[in-house]
Amino acid sequence: AQLFRVLDVTHEALVTDIPATKRDIYYKDVPLFGKQAVVDRLVDDLAATFELERSDLNIRATSKGLVCGAGLVMHLMEGEVVYTNDSEGALIPVGEDISRFEVDDDISWVLIVEKEAVFQTLCRLKLASHPSLPGPGIVITGKGYPDIATRQLVKTLSDNLPSHIPILALVDGDAYGLDILSVYKHGSMSLRHENEKLAASRVEWLGVWASELAELNIDRNALIPITKHDEKKAHSMLRRDASTMPLKWRKELMHMLHNRCKAEIEIISTAKVKPQARRAEVLLSRYTTNGPVQQMTRSPAYPLLDYLLNKISDFVDLYVDA
Template sequence: MSYAHRALEQGFSLTKRGIYYKDVALFKSQKIVDRFIDDLAATLQWDRADLNIRATSKGLICGSCLVIRLIGGASLRLNDHQGTLIPAGEDIGQFEFESRVAWVLIVEKEAIFQTLCQLNFSKYPGLPGPGLIVTGKGYPDVATRHLVKMLSDNLPQCIPIVALVDADPYGLDILSVYKYGSHGLRHENESLAACRVEWLGIKISELPEFRTDLNTLIPLTTHDERKARKMLCRPPENMPAEWRNALTRVLKMRRKAEIEIFSSVRTIGPENEHRHPPPLVHYLCKKISCSISRES
């Protein structure tokens, strides 16, 4: 509280990481600092930014159709082959779109995000228009969630905002954080939850079409099972029927699938394979095009 008071009084900002390093012996772990800051903001019924405390940004965004204008006057011009660090929400002044945005794809994992950037997927010719790719590198930080929320609020409803996550309880929980918000920041969920985010994949129910042997999938761990059962206890307004059915199926099969399964999947025959896109790209083009058709 004294750190926050001093920051407010003197008009400077702190990071949660910086507070932790002010007294490592006292705090013992970054998670303790994060929890105290969130509890303090919730008790005061303020956003964390109102305490002049911000999280260190970790999320990335890719796609040259977007320019982010910052409060201080600077601009972030994105590109199609490399991720740009997402700025804190309180630093963003406005968005400018240099060309039409046809879709927004949220990717759970940074490694998959980087692969898509290397392929210039945001302007891939097999898609019905350019798009934006976002990753929170697992569970998203506040800056990433705030950016997705701002895109959700400012883009026309006909533009799909979809998420690619692992077909396991933690993948669906990450999707839930984007769509419904988190328990730890429930006092900020109204300004952070983007309820129009939809689940693109991957889905256990889709795997037979890739001729995947379900017995080769990764076994469910005890943590996975515990997470799934806890999620199934959520109210229907935070647990769509499709998610509930998917979690039930995962528990019944005791198997899960990660996005990396596409690296061992063939969606086409071996002949002339070099002319076809990689399986992940083929899958995303098909699913994003279907999402655009539905929204239209």
């Protein structure tokens, strides 16, 4: 009954040429479907069965991803232009609505952030245009597991940006964080028939690495113990093929299992990050939502910001020298 209801709505969307979303389908018969995940799975299975993309069924995904950074402009099919800025996130339009992108020539890096709360903090701190970095960047979040629109944006950037621009990901140092990273880089099982158009192979894992916590002077007692679900997920990922489970990822998962602890992004707030000598004299701008409030040298006030300034700069240097 559930499948036939999805087929019915899909047929209606195709005949009337009025797109429907997965959310629309769910709310057409909540008692029948029970939960949104049922609709998501049925639509994806339907597309895979007919070897079609979801958009070919006139079923659109609801956007949830955000992007920050003044170096990106999105032109929509209807003529509207979406200008992004350095201090707040803009909703990423669905791919079917975008006619073209414009990216500033001076963009030096792209950062994908797993969590929206962390993304919003980085927007307020204006990471995308921070003077301590080698150049401006673009910050993206899919708010956890990314929606298709977010993956399409990352894929577009991966395919079109010059090779010296790193595309980095900041995720939790646990099995679920790595799985989210894998969705961006290698694609997902549920949309494996679309992975060629969605997987962004250039994405690299910036952090958080469980193996670097000692170097950051993070108290091991501050780490979160892994759960049975974490352990099960980690073992499942370790069984993946080497082509989608790089050695670095494998070592980090084994490190997590051995220590029985996981490192979430927020743990960096307790770190004592040591600024690199060659950037130690650079002034660190502190911001509120209303703009800069003072200038100061690096301090432990924003350990996550220091952490990212160091690591993004290192990756940019590495790519430029390559």
